[in-house]
Amino acid sequence: MLQSETVKKYDTYKDSGIEWIGEIPQEWTVGNLKRLTDFIKNGTSATQVENETEYKVSRIETISTGEINYSKTGYVQYFDNIDDYKLNSNDILFSNINSLEMVGNVAIYDNKESLYSGMNLLRISVNKNCCPKWLFYVLKNSYFKEQVKANAKHAINQVSISVGRLSQIPIIIPIKDEQQQIADYLDKKCGEIDKVVETEKSVIEKLKEYKQSIITEAVTKGLDKSVPLKDSGIEWIGKIPQHWDVCKLLKLYKERKCKNKGNIETNVLSLSYGNIKKRNVKNNMGLLPESFETYNIIIPNNIVLRLTDLQNDHKSLRCGLVKEQGIITSAYVTLEKKIDRISSNYYYRLLYTFDIMKGFYGMGDGVRQNLKYDGELCNLLVVKPPFEEQQQIAKYLDNKCSEIDKAIADKEQVIEKFTEYKKSLIYECVTGKRKVV
Numbered sequence: 001m002l003q004s005e006t007v008k009k010y011d012t013y014k015d016s017g018i019e020w021i022g023e024i025p026q027e028w029t030v031g032n033l034k035r036l037t038d039f040i041k042n043g044t045s046a047t048q049v050e051n052e053t054e055y056k057v058s059r060i061e062t063i064s065t066g067e068i069n070y071s072k073t074g075y076v077q078y079f080d081n082i083d084d085y086k087l088n089s090n091d092i093l094f095s096n097i098n099s100l101e102m103v104g105n106v107a108i109y110d111n112k113e114s115l116y117s118g119m120n121l122l123r124i125s126v127n128k129n130c131c132p133k134w135l136f137y138v139l140k141n142s143y144f145k146e147q148v149k150a151n152a153k154h155a156i157n158q159v160s161i162s163v164g165r166l167s168q169i170p171i172i173i174p175i176k177d178e179q180q181q182i183a184d185y186l187d188k189k190c191g192e193i194d195k196v197v198e199t200e201k202s203v204i205e206k207l208k209e210y211k212q213s214i215i216t217e218a219v220t221k222g223l224d225k226s227v228p229l230k231d232s233g234i235e236w237i238g239k240i241p242q243h244w245d246v247c248k249l250l251k252l253y254k255e256r257k258c259k260n261k262g263n264i265e266t267n268v269l270s271l272s273y274g275n276i277k278k279r280n281v282k283n284n285m286g287l288l289p290e291s292f293e294t295y296n297i298i299i300p301n302n303i304v305l306r307l308t309d310l311q312n313d314h315k316s317l318r319c320g321l322v323k324e325q326g327i328i329t330s331a332y333v334t335l336e337k338k339i340d341r342i343s344s345n346y347y348y349r350l351l352y353t354f355d356i357m358k359g360f361y362g363m364g365d366g367v368r369q370n371l372k373y374d375g376e377l378c379n380l381l382v383v384k385p386p387f388e389e390q391q392q393i394a395k396y397l398d399n400k401c402s403e404i405d406k407a408i409a410d411k412e413q414v415i416e417k418f419t420e421y422k423k424s425l426i427y428e429c430v431t432g433k434r435k436v437v
Contacts, residue, residue, distance in 0.1 A: 274317030
């Protein structure tokens with residue numbers, strides 16, 4: 001972990017004259033991008049092509065992580081003045097048209113690959129009085145991003161800021177030598193923080209893999225490792241305990257269709273990241289129907305499958321276990337038990353495993369956007385352990401997954417802590433609240 005250090009201050013401060021900046025070091029001045037840049041201009045509007053060419057152009061997603069991602073670029077054909085858009089080392093790309101959350105994203109060009117400035121990103125070229133990496137940190141810091149949002153023009157689902165407005169946002173400017181010192185200090189400190197964050201993320205991925213391996217092993221092989229196994233005849237499951245049965249899903253579950261007529265149920269639920277949660281309909285986030293009468297009433301121990309957009313979305317978790325009564329979009333498939341002596345908690349875990357293995361995407365010959373329960377899905381072969389064993393497996397997995405989820409949550413808290421520390425560190429350094437010299 002990083003060692004804490006005493007925050008050094010400048011000897012004297014003065015009022016910046018700007019309320020949201022406050023006091024600044026005595027030797028610093030207040031300026032703006034016009035004073036620090038040779039130019040700020042849009043990228044080429046040339047039509048991007050599907051096939052790869054030697055002319056890579058930046059796109060919004062190229063800088064979405066704060067670095068240049070060369071795998072998320074577009075391509076254009078050669079045109080007469082294309083060299084006017086070729087990025088030079090230390091040019092800064094700035095997202096001036098984006099969602100409110102993402103507007104103001106910024107990255108500095110490292111010259112690792114040839115790249116041209118594309119649409120919806122501004123290209124900022126600094127002048128001789130400015131250290132490029134220092135300006136990158138200024139544009140990246142929280143106070144500047146808040147001013148970008150405040151000066152942005154709002155439209156449907158996106159905001160934009162003009163070059164004129166961007167150029168007038170106040171910036172606190174130290175002398176160039178000190179700019180370089182601040183940039184070097186932040187490079188070092190942010191690099192240390194990034195290493196910690198990457199380590200924690202790596203541990204989280206290993207924990208998730210471990211969790212999935214435990215689930216897969218338990219739902220397909222059981223908890224007793226000494227029992228003899230047999231071939232299940234199911235490719236994605238393999239061998240199973242000798243005493244387990246195999247049957248079609250339709251023998252165990254039917255599709256539940258219970259429309260919310262008269263809006264008698266008001267608890268709106270959604271399937272998110274494999275969990276069924278309450279949906280906040282008051283914030284108007286996402287698409288909402290005119291009436292919730294078309295929604296399906298679901299009850300505890302139902303299993304919900306989101307089998308829409310199979311061709312385009314290969315990342316979402318598509319399976320959730322219902323734990324409270326409510327309503328959910330009828331675009332999802334809801335499964336309800338046909339017989340009493342089965343554990344929906346167990347079959348949720350089994351279908352979750354099928355989901356993780358991307359089994360749903362292989363159905364319908366991979367050409368259908370949406371799957372219905374009728375047909376291939378209801379005829380899916382699944383295993384059927386004895387009821388008591390299903391319960392034991394479900395209870396075991398509840399306990400193990402809870403332990404792993406807590407460990408993941410602890411790691412996520414560490415990441416959040418260091419991410420916030422990084423933001424505050426950048427803010428303190430570029431506003432003169434922390435002296436690095």
